Each structure stands twice: as structure tokens, then as C-alpha cells.
Amino acid sequence: QQQVKQSPQSLIVQKGGISIINCAYENTAFDYFPWYQQFPGKGPALLIAIRPDVSEKKEGRFTISFNKSAKQFSLHIMDSQPGDSATYFCAAKRAAGAGSYQLTFGKGTKLSVIP
Amino acid sequence: ETGVTQSPTHLIKTRGQQVTLRCSSQSGHNTVSWYQQALGQGPQFIFQYYREEENGRGNFPPRFSGLQFPNYSSELNVNALELDDSALYLCASGKGDTDTQYFGPGTRLTVL
Numbered sequence: 001q002q003q004v005k006q007s008p009q010s011l012i013v014q015k016g017g018i019s020i021i022n023c024a025y026e027n028t029a030f031d032y033f034p035w036y037q038q039f040p041g042k043g044p045a046l047l048i049a050i051r052p053d054v055s056e057k058k059e060g061r062f063t064i065s066f067n068k069s070a071k072q073f074s075l076h077i078m079d080s081q082p083g084d085s086a087t088y089f090c091a092a093k094r095a096a097g098a099g100s101y102q103l104t105f106g107k108g109t110k111l112s113v114i115p
Numbered sequence: 116e117t118g119v120t121q122s123p124t125h126l127i128k129t130r131g132q133q134v135t136l137r138c139s140s141q142s143g144h145n146t147v148s149w150y151q152q153a154l155g156q157g158p159q160f161i162f163q164y165y166r167e168e169e170n171g172r173g174n175f176p177p178r179f180s181g182l183q184f185p186n187y188s189s190e191l192n193v194n195a196l197e198l199d200d201s202a203l204y205l206c207a208s209g210k211g212d213t214d215t216q217y218f219g220p221g222t223r224l225t226v227l
Contacts, residue, residue, distance in 0.1 A: 042220055043205050043220045046216070093214060100165070101146055108155075
């Protein structure tokens with residue numbers, strides 16, 4: 001059972017454009033939603049994260065929009081640059097006991113930013 | 116850089132063998148989690164250790180086992196390797212009172 005659904009699978013955006021990646025979740029017990037960026041041959045790097053009591057969070061060119069009632073959240077990358085070309089994963093953490101950090105990941109979106 | 120290191124970088128084993136992967140957590144972190152990432156997929160949670168005890172396990176068989184040491188370094192052991200175990204194995208560390216996890220660069224395991 002895939003608990004976090006991510007779309008699109010791949011995305012091509014022109015330099016300077018806006019990249020938008022969407023995720024939907026099913027489990028209302030999730031309480032933390034991070035986005036990770038992964039380059040080939042590297043581990044995932046945390047980009048930005050949000051909690052369900054906040055509708056939007058912005059850090060630089062990256063913004064998360066969160067819709068708790070629809071159980072959806074999205075990543076917006078403004079002024080996309082070729083250096084942003086990577087695979088992006090949304091994830092969700094289920095509230096649990098102390099020190100519990102089980103993340104459920106989406107399948108990833110491969111972003112290509114063309115000059 | 117996250118301060119999380121993993122060794123070895125690459126590893127080739129044959130079916131039926133056993134393998135041990137190692138992870139050194141970021142200083143001050145007391146949790147470590149292991150994930151398996153198959154090619155073209157998102158990471159899948161294997162298990163997590165908190166204060167040297169297993170604190171959660173994903174849908175992986177018992178031949179996947181681990182240890183966390185007092186210095187918060189960790190091992191992932193996989194027995195009776197199968198072809199489908201070929202993947203990138205990631206460890207992630209964090210502090211017990213925060214939600215942020217930092218991933219290492221991973222170990223690429225190939226099972227022939």
C-alpha cells in the first residue's frame with residue numbers, strides 16, 4: 001500500500017520557470033512532511049519541511065503549500081535553475097513515540113531544468 | 116555535507132552471502148535509521164535505532180538486522196543475500212527531540 005503518492009514522475013521546466021511537484025497522503029497520523037533533493041549517486045538532502053498546522057512555508061526559492069483537508073501538499077521551486085535538476089522526494093512521518101522517525105517516501109520526481 | 120558517513124561506498128556480493136554495512140552518525144545525534152532505495156524508487160524504511168535499541172521496523176524480513184553502538188555509530192547486517200537486495204542502502208541520523216533526519220551518501224550493494 002503506497003501511503004504517499006507523488007506526481008508527476010518526471011518534469012521538464014525552462015530556466016526561470018516554476019517547478020511544481022504534488023503529493024497526496026492517506027494516513028492522517030502523519031505529522032511532519034519533508035521534501036528531499038537527491039542528485040545521482042548521492043544521499044537525499046533535506047530541502048524544506050512543514051507541519052500540518054501550517055498552510056505554507058517558504059525558504060528562499062522553495063515553498064511548500066499544505067492542504068490538510070485535502071491531504072495534499074506540494075513543492076514549488078521558483079526561478080528554476082539548471083542546478084536544480086535532480087530527483088525530488090516528498091515524505092511523511094507518522095507521529096509515534098520518542099525518537100521515532102519512520103519516513104514514508106513518495107516515488108520521486110525527476111526534474112530537468114533546461115537553459 | 117550532513118556529517119553522516121557510510122562505508123563502504125560500493126560492494127559486490129554473491130547470492131547467499133552475508134554483508135555488513137556501516138554508518139557513522141552526525142555528532143550529537145542519538146537516532147539512526149536505515150533505508151533501502153531500489154533503482155528509480157523512493158527509500159523504503161528498514162528499521163530505526165534509538166539509544167541502542169530497535170525502535171521501529173518496516174516490512175523487511177528478519178535476515179535484515181542491525182546494531183547501534185554507544186558512540187551512536189550503526190551497522191546493518193543482511194544474511195542470505197538475494198538478487199533483489201541489490202540497492203542503495205542509506206542511513207539517516209537525527210536527535211531524539213527533533214524531526215529532522217540527515218542522510219548519508221549511501222552504500223551501493225550489488226548482489227550477483
